[in-house]
Amino acid sequence: MEYALALLVLVAVVAVVLSLPLRRRGVAERREEARVAELEAAKEAKYREIRDAELDHQMGKLSREDWRAVDSDLRGEAIEILRQLDRLEGRLPEGGGMDR
Amino acid sequence: MDPSRKRKLRLVVALTAAVLLATALIYTSFSASTEASKPSQLKPGRSYELTGEVVKGSISHRGDQLRFRVRDRDGTASVPVSYTGVVPDPFREGREVIVSGELERGTFVAERDSLVTKCPSKFTKDKQSS
Amino acid sequence: MAGVGSACLAVALLTAAYAAGASLYGARTGRREWVTSGRRAIYCIAGLCVLAFGLLEAAFLRSDFSFALVAEGSSTSTPTFYKVTALWATQDGSLLLWATLLSLFASTVLFLTRRSLRDIAPYATAVLGVIAGFFLLLMVGWENPFDTLANPPVEGAGLNPLLRHPAMMIHPPMLYTGYVGFSVPFAFAIGALVTRHTGADWIRATRRFALIAWIFLGTGIMLGALWSYTELGWGGYWAWDPVENASLMPWLVGTAFLHSIMVQEKRGMLKIWNVSLICATFTLALLGTFLVRSGILDSIHAFGASTIGVQFLVFIGLVIALSATLIISRLPHLRSEAKLDSLLSREAFFLLNNLVLVGLCLVIMWGTFFPLISEAITGTEASVGPPWFDRLVTPLALVLVLLTAIGPMLSWRRFTPAALWRVAWVPVTVAGVTLVALLTLTDAADSPASLAMFCLVALVLAAVGQELWRGTVARRTMTGEAWPRALARLTGRNRRRYGGFLVHAGIAVLFLGVAASSAFVQQRDVRARPGDTFSVDGYQVTYRKATAKLGGDRSGTGAPISLGAVLDVRGKGKHFVMRPSRNYYATTDPSLGAISRFFEGEATSEVDVRWGLRRDLWMAIRPDIGSLQGPIRVADRKFANSSTDVQAFIIAALADRYRRDPPPAAFRAIASPLVLWIWIGGGIVVLGALVAAWPSPEARLRRVRSLYSARLGQELSRA
Numbered sequence: 001m002e003y004a005l006a007l008l009v010l011v012a013v014v015a016v017v018l019s020l021p022l023r024r025r026g027v028a029e030r031r032e033e034a035r036v037a038e039l040e041a042a043k044e045a046k047y048r049e050i051r052d053a054e055l056d057h058q059m060g061k062l063s064r065e066d067w068r069a070v071d072s073d074l075r076g077e078a079i080e081i082l083r084q085l086d087r088l089e090g091r092l093p094e095g096g097g098m099d100r
Numbered sequence: 101m102d103p104s105r106k107r108k109l110r111l112v113v114a115l116t117a118a119v120l121l122a123t124a125l126i127y128t129s130f131s132a133s134t135e136a137s138k139p140s141q142l143k144p145g146r147s148y149e150l151t152g153e154v155v156k157g158s159i160s161h162r163g164d165q166l167r168f169r170v171r172d173r174d175g176t177a178s179v180p181v182s183y184t185g186v187v188p189d190p191f192r193e194g195r196e197v198i199v200s201g202e203l204e205r206g207t208f209v210a211e212r213d214s215l216v217t218k219c220p221s222k223f224t225k226d227k228q229s230s
Numbered sequence: 231m232a233g234v235g236s237a238c239l240a241v242a243l244l245t246a247a248y249a250a251g252a253s254l255y256g257a258r259t260g261r262r263e264w265v266t267s268g269r270r271a272i273y274c275i276a277g278l279c280v281l282a283f284g285l286l287e288a289a290f291l292r293s294d295f296s297f298a299l300v301a302e303g304s305s306t307s308t309p310t311f312y313k314v315t316a317l318w319a320t321q322d323g324s325l326l327l328w329a330t331l332l333s334l335f336a337s338t339v340l341f342l343t344r345r346s347l348r349d350i351a352p353y354a355t356a357v358l359g360v361i362a363g364f365f366l367l368l369m370v371g372w373e374n375p376f377d378t379l380a381n382p383p384v385e386g387a388g389l390n391p392l393l394r395h396p397a398m399m400i401h402p403p404m405l406y407t408g409y410v411g412f413s414v415p416f417a418f419a420i421g422a423l424v425t426r427h428t429g430a431d432w433i434r435a436t437r438r439f440a441l442i443a444w445i446f447l448g449t450g451i452m453l454g455a456l457w458s459y460t461e462l463g464w465g466g467y468w469a470w471d472p473v474e475n476a477s478l479m480p481w482l483v484g485t486a487f488l489h490s491i492m493v494q495e496k497r498g499m500l501k502i503w504n505v506s507l508i509c510a511t512f513t514l515a516l517l518g519t520f521l522v523r524s525g526i527l528d529s530i531h532a533f534g535a536s537t538i539g540v541q542f543l544v545f546i547g548l549v550i551a552l553s554a555t556l557i558i559s560r561l562p563h564l565r566s567e568a569k570l571d572s573l574l575s576r577e578a579f580f581l582l583n584n585l586v587l588v589g590l591c592l593v594i595m596w597g598t599f600f601p602l603i604s605e606a607i608t609g610t611e612a613s614v615g616p617p618w619f620d621r622l623v624t625p626l627a628l629v630l631v632l633l634t635a636i637g638p639m640l641s642w643r644r645f646t647p648a649a650l651w652r653v654a655w656v657p658v659t660v661a662g663v664t665l666v667a668l669l670t671l672t673d674a675a676d677s678p679a680s681l682a683m684f685c686l687v688a689l690v691l692a693a694v695g696q697e698l699w700r701g702t703v704a705r706r707t708m709t710g711e712a713w714p715r716a717l718a719r720l721t722g723r724n725r726r727r728y729g730g731f732l733v734h735a736g737i738a739v740l741f742l743g744v745a746a747s748s749a750f751v752q753q754r755d756v757r758a759r760p761g762d763t764f765s766v767d768g769y770q771v772t773y774r775k776a777t778a779k780l781g782g783d784r785s786g787t788g789a790p791i792s793l794g795a796v797l798d799v800r801g802k803g804k805h806f807v808m809r810p811s812r813n814y815y816a817t818t819d820p821s822l823g824a825i826s827r828f829f830e831g832e833a834t835s836e837v838d839v840r841w842g843l844r845r846d847l848w849m850a851i852r853p854d855i856g857s858l859q860g861p862i863r864v865a866d867r868k869f870a871n872s873s874t875d876v877q878a879f880i881i882a883a884l885a886d887r888y889r890r891d892p893p894p895a896a897f898r899a900i901a902s903p904l905v906l907w908i909w910i911g912g913g914i915v916v917l918g919a920l921v922a923a924w925p926s927p928e929a930r931l932r933r934v935r936s937l938y939s940a941r942l943g944q945e946l947s948r949a
Contacts (some may be wrong), residue, residue, distance in 0.1 A: 066645065
């Protein structure tokens with residue numbers, strides 16, 4: 001008896017909670033938003049890597065030439081991410097800038 | 101060296117290391133292992149890890165020596181055990197124990213400190229008994 | 231109330247099924263509202279599990295013996311503190327704890343990632359739903375923690391006295407949080423494989439959770455070792471027991487995972503390896519949970535035959551099959567984006583460290599399952615003991631600590647041997663000086679493995695110290711900040727790097743304790759009468775007198791009788807008193823007499839440890855109550871039907887008789903050098919990992935600031 005009653009109440013509560021988002025329609029979500037978030041994260045990671053390499057160089061782990069090479073590679077990759085970000089956020093017209 | 105040969109070399113090195121580790125594992129484990137045995141299966145002249153239940157009313161102390169009988173989990177065959185060393189807290193009559201040693205003249209002489217008693221109450225499921 | 235609890239679990243099971251179904255449907259059709267609903271379902275499971283957990287905990291606290299679980303694992307005389315923990319000392323209760331922690335962890339992650347990883351998250355939700363569903367199914371189908379008894383007993387059986395230890399209060403929840411924590415990166419890895427989005431996104435989103443899981447699992451293992459050392463009465467902290475190994479294996483593979491994902495994040499390499507590692511970690515976590523319950527391997531913690539072993543095996547099989555199929559079918563998407571620039575680079579050494587860690591795990595796995603393997607091959611069950619483990623694990627551990635030192639010294643992508651030497655000469659010198667000092671000043675050469683470990687530990691500590699030093703110097707020359715500020719800002723701006731280095735230092739300190747205490751421990755087992763003196767490692771220990779305490783043992787575990795000793799210890803310029811004792815707990819076994827049931831029940835050693843940075847003195851006693859057997863038998867007959875007051879009086883008289891005229895008691899004294907450093911090192915590891923896991927406030931601030939400055943620029947230009 002207690003079990004059945006509790007079962008009913010809990011099922012009802014859960015059903016209400018779960019069906020709320022189903023009724024709230026029309027919040028169209030843009031794929032771009034997700035992509036922007038991903039690119040932002042990638043940008044952060046790349047920046048961190050550039051700073052890491054710089055720190056390594058300052059601490060004498062990377063020779064000047066090695067660091068130059070690594071740094072320019074990393075900066076190139078970072079610029080590519082920034083370009084994609086700008087394109088998504090509409091600051092540059094589609095196809096603008098230099099494509100690879 | 102061109103990259104593909106380099107990669108092949110790396111693969112060979114990795115595989116060799118893996119094979120070496122595997123051989124070491126198999127060789128050392130089989131040579132260092134001790135056989136587990138029930139009291140009814142003991143044979144003299146080699147060392148065993150004896151498993152079974154402590155027989156009720158069989159525990160006695162003689163100086164530093166602890167004496168008890170171990171019997172098959174699912175049978176009646178039993179063997180006397182003489183043991184020295186630290187006795188685990190849960191050691192009690194009727195408990196399952198594991199002890200290493202050798203059979204000498206009908207008595208299982210255990211290695212020092214080798215007695216392990218299984219923890220009885222955690223997660224056991226014999227609600228019907230006792 | 232038991233009915234409500236059962237209903238919670240049943241509804242939670244349905245909700246878990248719905249969570250998986252709705253998220254999959256939403257992901258397939260692109261209907262976001264179903265995905266949202268599926269995510270909400272996970273929150274609901276968390277709510278229901280917490281409700282069920284609370285109900286059961288309440289039953290334990292008020293000692294409601296109509297609950298089978300409470301009658302089995304608790305009693306009115308169990309101290310409140312241990313009534314709370316008794317819940318997860320039972321099989322059914324620990325399953326509920328698993329499910330509760332899993333649903334809470336999953337809810338947190340899904341809440342935090344609700345706006346990111348739109349494509350992967352629905353599949354991760356489904357996977358988490360299935361895992362939660364499995365544990366709920368176990369409870370609903372076979373091991374319901376809310377089973378009731380038609381005829382509740384007046385008194386419960388009580389919590390196993392061995393589990394009455396503060397470490398046991400937190401050890402299982404820590405371990406389980408670690409286990410369930412790894413299910414999160416696993417779920418996202420599966421999501422990434424299904425959607426073929428195998429970049430570093432899923433790693434970035436779940437890296438922190440993997441690290442948190444790793445912290446919890448590691449803390450759980452350390453607490454388990456502490457419990458073993460201070461409660462089990464044998465004086466060691468690690469015995470290569472199957473249950474210990476079961477918790478160590480996922481931790482090792484998880485450690486490998488935490489390292490190799492950095493390579494994927496930075497270089498886009500090792501993708502197959504990473505998804506394989508996390509699948510393996512999660513499988514091992516399940517295996518650990520299974521081993522504890524199945525009773526297929528002999529262990530001190532053997533938990534007897536269980537009813538849910540088969541179900542666990544089926545689920546583990548499914549997880550392995552699903553992971554393997556997915557990985558193999560997605561191989562084309564898991565190609566590396568870059569090549570290893572050079573074998574002399576940090577990523578190459580990460581790979582090496584991974585191989586060592588996985589190798590360690592394989593060795594431990596082989597040894598743990600050897601009884602099954604040998605039975606399958608030769609037909610006889612045989613097992614390998616701790617010496618076998620020590621022999622194989624020691625060389626691997628030495629290599630691992632060496633890599634712990636080298637890793638922080640290297641830079642990513644490439645470096646030259648000359649550059650390495652510039653960084654390495656100081657630590658190598660320190661290690662060399664350590665070697666010479668140890669050889670001339672101590673007898674460390676008696677154990678070559680320990681000697682090697684000491685030098686490697688010095689190498690690690692010097693390497694990490696040098697990193698901090700050079701980084702601070704570099705920052706100071708750039709910014710002109712004062713020393714402490716430069717150090718703090720350096721660490722704060724590179725949390726992951728310096729947190730990681732701190733973890734390395736902690737691991738080195740931990741191994742210092744392990745190497746010293748395992749090779750140079752001194753142990754004495756003696757029988758002594760009051761007045762006798764024995765020596766251990768330069769300490770003169772005198773048995774001054776016997777003690778007998780009724781109700782109120784020293785650590786408050788609720789033992790009715792506690793027999794012990796007062797020992798005077800002199801030596802090494804110190805003089806102190808130790809009070810080891812042994813607690814006796816009454817049993818409800820009806821075959822024993824009214825009095826003897828107090829002496830013949832469970833008994834536990836209450837070890838007394840004199841902790842020290844240089845060495846511990848560890849003391850346990852095993853009183854001989856043989857001389858009391860006669861009087862106890864007599865009392866059993868005489869006072870069988872007396873009131874409890876009279877019986878208590880008799881017990882007090884018997885205990886007093888022991889105190890006044892004690893027979894020789896067996897003592898075990900252990901002097902263990904540097905053993906405390908194991909737990910200090912563990913603490914440093916946790917601290918370092920917390921530093922690495924802490925979100926960097928600067929990064930967040932910077933992002934906000936740059937957004938505003940961009941908007942400002944735009945709006946200004948428009949005006």
